[in-house]
Amino acid sequence: MSSKTILIVDDEPAIRDMISTALDVAGYDCLQAENAQQAHGIIIDEQPDLVLLDWMMPGTSGIELIRRLQRDELTNTVPVILLTAKATEDNMVQGLESGADDYITKPFSPRALIARIKAVLRRSEAELPQDPIQVDQLLFDPISHRVTISDHAVVMGPTEFRLLSFFLTHQERVYSRDQILDHVWGGNVYMDERTVDVHIRRLRKAISLEGHDRFIQTVRGAGYRFSTKVVEE
Structure with a gap:
C-alpha cells in the first residue's frame, strides 16, 4: 500500500521540519508550504491526502485558506487538521466551523499528532454506501x-459528508453525541462532544436549501436523529 502524502503549512521552518521528521518516521510522505498561497498551489497540483495547517500566518490565515478550499469542488474533500496556539473553546468552535476536520493546540507531541492524523485518514477512507440515497x-x-438538492450542488467538507452519510443510513433513530463520535470519528481518539454540535450546525447550514435541514432533529437530553417525520412541538 502506498504511503499517504501530508502537506505541512506553517510559516515557521523549525515547526515544519519537526513535524516532517516525525511524519517521515511514521511512514508518511511530506510536502511543505510556508504560506497559504503556496499551500493552495500545492493542494491543486499534488492533491495531498491531508493538510496540517497553521491558523496564524502572515497574509492569508489558515482559516481563510480553509474557506477557499471549501468553495472549490476540486479541493473541498481534502481533510484539514488545524494547528494553533489558540486554546479556548471559542477558538476551537471557530476553527471547526470554518471547515477544519480536527483541531490541535500547540504545543503538541508528535505521538498525539500522528494519532489524530490516523483518525482523520481512517474517517476519509471508511466505507460509504455504494448506492445513491x-x-x-x-x-x-x-x-x-456529490450532494444535490433539486439538482443544485451542495458544498460541504469531508466530515459533513460522512456525517450526512451516517444519518442517511441510520434514519429514524436517536444517537447520542458519544455514539455519533464513535460512528463518524472513530472510538480510538478523544474528541470533545462540542465537535459534534459544530459539525451538525455546518451540515444543517449546507443542506438548508428548501428546508432540508429540518430532517436533522435535536432530541433534547438525548442527541440527534435524522427523520422525515414532522416533529410535534
Whole structure:
C-alpha cells in the first residue's frame, strides 16, 4: 500500500521540519508550504491526502485558506487538521466551523499528532454506501462524492459528508453525541462532544436549501436523529 502524502503549512521552518521528521518516521510522505498561497498551489497540483495547517500566518490565515478550499469542488474533500496556539473553546468552535476536520493546540507531541492524523485518514477512507440515497429533493451520491438538492450542488467538507452519510443510513433513530463520535470519528481518539454540535450546525447550514435541514432533529437530553417525520412541538 502506498504511503499517504501530508502537506505541512506553517510559516515557521523549525515547526515544519519537526513535524516532517516525525511524519517521515511514521511512514508518511511530506510536502511543505510556508504560506497559504503556496499551500493552495500545492493542494491543486499534488492533491495531498491531508493538510496540517497553521491558523496564524502572515497574509492569508489558515482559516481563510480553509474557506477557499471549501468553495472549490476540486479541493473541498481534502481533510484539514488545524494547528494553533489558540486554546479556548471559542477558538476551537471557530476553527471547526470554518471547515477544519480536527483541531490541535500547540504545543503538541508528535505521538498525539500522528494519532489524530490516523483518525482523520481512517474517517476519509471508511466505507460509504455504494448506492445513491434520496430523501425528498436531497440526493446523496457516494460514488461521485456529490450532494444535490433539486439538482443544485451542495458544498460541504469531508466530515459533513460522512456525517450526512451516517444519518442517511441510520434514519429514524436517536444517537447520542458519544455514539455519533464513535460512528463518524472513530472510538480510538478523544474528541470533545462540542465537535459534534459544530459539525451538525455546518451540515444543517449546507443542506438548508428548501428546508432540508429540518430532517436533522435535536432530541433534547438525548442527541440527534435524522427523520422525515414532522416533529410535534
